Amino acid sequence: MYRNPRAGKVAGVCAGVADYFSVDAWLVRLGMVLGLVFFFPATIIAYIVLAVVLKPQPQGLYESNEEEVFWRSVTTRPDQTLAGLRAKFRDLDREIGAMESAVASREFDLRRQFKDLEK
Structure with a gap:
């Protein structure tokens, strides 16, 4: 699991989580906003911790689209x-x-x- 600062809005945490779970980034961002509304301190702390702990996604992580599809299927199924x-x-x-x-x-x-x- 990586942060994806290139596709992210702030630190790329939501984009990285979305990539990892193979969901749209807007769904994770929506969950983040809902978390901010209902659980503000816990959500902020979790986001900051993830922004510090997660490494940024390296350039050229996958050699081809087929390889990316394979590794994403491994993590989800x-x-x-x-x-x-x-x-x-x-x-x-x-x-x-x-x-x-x-x-x-x-x-x-x-x-x-x-x-x-x-x-």
């Missing part, structure tokens, strides 16, 4: 991300098994021997 990764690894394992069986087959060895004879 870790169980679905884990299931997706398991399925990908299962598919990769099947493909590797198919390649191993093709390379270890007698037909592959026979074709290699014919290619060696042609040279």
Whole structure:
């Protein structure tokens, strides 16, 4: 979780929280305003603490849009991300098994021997 001063209004805390939870920044800002109206001291203290504790978002945090989408889905839906990764690894394992069986087959060895004879 980072502050996002480039997209923020004051210190970027609301924008950073919105980025982290994948919600619109205006919703977090609305919650902040409501917090100021009903719980003024606690809200101010929490905002100041977050502004001091949270580091600013580094430039080029994600290399591509796909990477950003992936990491945001990890933070919001870790169980679905884990299931997706398991399925990908299962598919990769099947493909590797198919390649191993093709390379270890007698037909592959026979074709290699014919290619060696042609040279």
